[in-house]
Amino acid sequence: MMILDGKNIGIKFDNRWLYQKVDFQLNQAHNLALIGDNGVGKTTLIRAMLGKIPLTTGEFKWYDAEQHKIAYVPQYRPDMQAFPLRIKDFVALTFDQGLRPWLSKEEKSRLQHILEITNLTNIAEQRIDRASGGERQRAYLAQALVQNPNILILDEATANLDNVAKYGLMDVVAAYQKRYQLTTIMVSHDIDIMQRYADEYLLLTKQGSEYGDITQLDIAKLREGGESFV
Numbered sequence: 001m002m003i004l005d006g007k008n009i010g011i012k013f014d015n016r017w018l019y020q021k022v023d024f025q026l027n028q029a030h031n032l033a034l035i036g037d038n039g040v041g042k043t044t045l046i047r048a049m050l051g052k053i054p055l056t057t058g059e060f061k062w063y064d065a066e067q068h069k070i071a072y073v074p075q076y077r078p079d080m081q082a083f084p085l086r087i088k089d090f091v092a093l094t095f096d097q098g099l100r101p102w103l104s105k106e107e108k109s110r111l112q113h114i115l116e117i118t119n120l121t122n123i124a125e126q127r128i129d130r131a132s133g134g135e136r137q138r139a140y141l142a143q144a145l146v147q148n149p150n151i152l153i154l155d156e157a158t159a160n161l162d163n164v165a166k167y168g169l170m171d172v173v174a175a176y177q178k179r180y181q182l183t184t185i186m187v188s189h190d191i192d193i194m195q196r197y198a199d200e201y202l203l204l205t206k207q208g209s210e211y212g213d214i215t216q217l218d219i220a221k222l223r224e225g226g227e228s229f230v
């Protein structure tokens with residue numbers, strides 16, 4: 001089922017086109033890999049999709065717009081700010097508690113469920129600033145999932161992680177996706193991750209864009225042309 005139809009998308013900054021004539025769709029419970037060299041405008045496309053910046057041409061048509069809840073998982077950086085909080089408290093930060101210092105019964109049970117799903121239950125009492133990169137990134141994922149989104153944006157979420165940690169993270173996303181019909185947009189430079197986990201791809205280049213089933217992605221061409229793929 002289509003939830004977003006992007007038609008003839010074009011974005012121009014200061015008389016310079018980032019891209020034009022970008023067409024793609026986002027389908028429910030699918031994972032869309034958003035691919036392109038550094039600076040081509042992937043983050044800008046996501047910001048435009050969320051209505052934070054205007055399009056120069058084209059339109060985004062959201063289906064059932066009022067029902068969508070979007071959550072975001074940032075790129076893990078070794079120097080990322082980590083608070084002296086227990087992992088479970090860190091994950092719970094994204095609950096909208098207002099001034100209420102305690103969690104409701106529903107929030108507690110949702111928190112437990114998400115800690116379980118993200119394989120954090122055993123270390124939930126440990127401090128986030130002492131966790132490994134993979135554990136910390138799963139905690140960021142848990143922060144996003146605890147909000148009960150139906151659309152998740154992974155912004156180079158596996159960059160800087162070792163293999164065990166990156167597949168660990170993506171396996172959690174894939175399982176959640178299947179179980180709860182989560183739709184995912186994954187910005188990635190990692191060809192193996194795209195091939196394993198994406199259903200469709202949108203490749204942005206200065207010359208034009210390409211959208212299709214992930215099995216149609218020309219890996220050899222990507223490796224040749226793009227300096228930023230691993």
Ligand SMILES: Nc1ncnc2c1ncn2[C@@H]1O[C@H](COP(=O)(O)OP(=O)(O)OP(=O)(O)O)[C@@H](O)[C@H]1O
Nearest residue numbers: 013014018036037038039040041042043044045053
């Ligand atoms: N508001 C703006 N005004 C002018 N130029 C902008 C604006 N926002 C982004 N740009 C430019 O648009 C280009 C694309 O930036 P963007 O961050 O979307 O790229 P990206 O593909 O996400 O890159 P990376 O892979 O490095 O994260 C950059 O050259 C950036 O400087």
